[in-house]
Amino acid sequence: MSLLKYESQQREPLVDGDKTYHQVTEDIIGPIEMKPTRLWYIGFFISIGLLLFGVYSIYREVTYGVGQWNLNKTIGWGWDITNFVWWVGIGHAGTLISAILLLFRQGWRTGVNRAAEAMTIFAVMCAGQFPIWHMGRVWMAFFVLPYPNTRGPLWVNFNSPLLWDVFAISTYFTVSLLFWYSGLLPDFATVRDRAKTKLRKLLYGVAAFGWTGSTKHWQRHESLSLVLAGLSTPLVLSVHTIVSFDFATSVIPGWHTTIFPPYFVAGAIFSGFAMVQTLLIVVRKVMNLQDYITMGHIEAMNKVIVLTGSIVGCAYLTELFIGAYYSQNMYEAYAFQQNRANILSPYGWSYWLMMFCNVVSPQLFWSRKLRRNITVTFFMSIIVNIGMWYERFVIIVTSIYRDFLPSSWSTYYSPSIYEIGFYLGTFGLFFTCFFLFAKYFPVIALAEIKSILKTSGENYKAKMTDIERSDAEKFYIEKVEHAH
């Protein structure tokens, strides 16, 4: 007992079933060592198909120009930037789980952090596509970097939020990747040391970087994880803050607001957790990981969803109050009263759809019974993702489709097939990566699960009852009785 950190019996176990360290390894590495199932192949090839359609859409866009999309004079940012912000937002949950919950010492993160971080990396990869291809002449994309050139040198504008975005997204991607991979090293070593085939020994041997599990290395690894978590925490907040600056620093009614940074960050975490739920509910079922991603994990994430959903709802109402009334500015008022809240206006439906999906529906999760219901959670996660897509659509399209010059008010904007294709293509990219990850990577952080097993594993907790009772008696005799 002396070694084990005491954890109250009141807390739900984080690992169910009668597990030993070796059993944990078997459960998590086992699926990697088996041949992919039929279902995996079907899913993988559907993803590849979507990806190819996306590649074709991008080919059209690059060859014929941005005119392949239905963007017009007033709507310069349509689906493209909506998708960008949506994907970046989704990424935020991974960092929240791996970094912020690490700093808060939340044990339940160990079951879900690896997959959530993978989701972050893939989501940021998808997000990055949109601004890059939106440039039109994509072969000039390197112009966004401050490199010495023969035009002066003419530098990029460091005062521009769009450049801040370049730095924020690339830093976010790099740091997330480093964080994720450094956590993967010990687990790759486990796969390597169990490997039976030559190919697996070679590949996982290369991937594990020669990890041995030396105590000194673990000590440095812990220090590294902690500092990277400490760095990622303000980083993740900064990323969506900077994305929101793309809008907030402009003078467009509907965008020009100081509430955006916290509102965007809360929304990002909200949508990200919804995506984690969508993925993990499927993964735990298909890969038989119900013992590691338990009902308790799902409930914990649903609590985050109802919290962030309510923050987002609060932000919507504040924004509506400020824009539609308190600003006393006719343009702001028009943007909110007519372009958004008026359900009969061309895009009014999208505003109310967003309100329903993001603010009303997650309130169901105040009920413990619904929080612990897999089907409800799965549908809710999809609804929230749709709602959060519409949030970005509402912010972008309803703010710009009627600009300051009524004669240029655009007709109804609807995306072209290649705009939709590009979006579907990023789904293809995301799921292709995720399928490969789920098959060839340890989807649960093995070493971290092992480190909490003896405090939070079901079988170990059960054994603690007697110790707990005797310790309580001892404590009472030693401390309480003598106090009087």
Place this chain on the structure above:
Amino acid sequence: MAGGLKKFVVGSFDDEAVLFPAVKNVRKAGYKIHDVYTPFPVHGLDHALGIRETSLHTAGFIYAITGTTTALTFISWVFTKDWPLNIGGKPHFALPAWIPITFELTVLFSAVGMVLTFCYLCNLAPFVKKHHFHPRATDDLFVMAIECSDKTDDAEVQNFLQNAGAKEINVQVAETGWWIGRYDREQKLYRHEPGY
């Protein structure tokens, strides 16, 4: 790179609760523990082994301020000296607008620098190969390697480990450094023998 060939008595434990007193006793008896290999970070083991605190976070801080300085000096130079732009008569030295990029570069330098330092210190890289005392050290065993000198009596150490609760005990002659190699082949460190 090359640590040289050494002889070790290796004991594997299957419970960290047994490992801790064993570490304490082995050290008290005066044996030299080369290292303990564990499948996950066992908290307090570094202290039990008498390993000093890592300074990796200090390195991280130094990288971070390097990033801050790089960003600030570079942007200030660009906007006040190399190519000052008149943006509505606003000051050229526009510090508040540079904070986002300065922050991002601080984080980037710190993270990249720390990970590279970590890999350098722990000798981690693709195609790096090391001697593994037990394949299950990354699965469920806690493997203690005790370094033997010429005067060490192997049998005595083995007995000692047996009493300390080790489940599996053996003697290995192993390379302590790392070498370039692949895990699907038997490869040893190439050694340049003097005289050849």
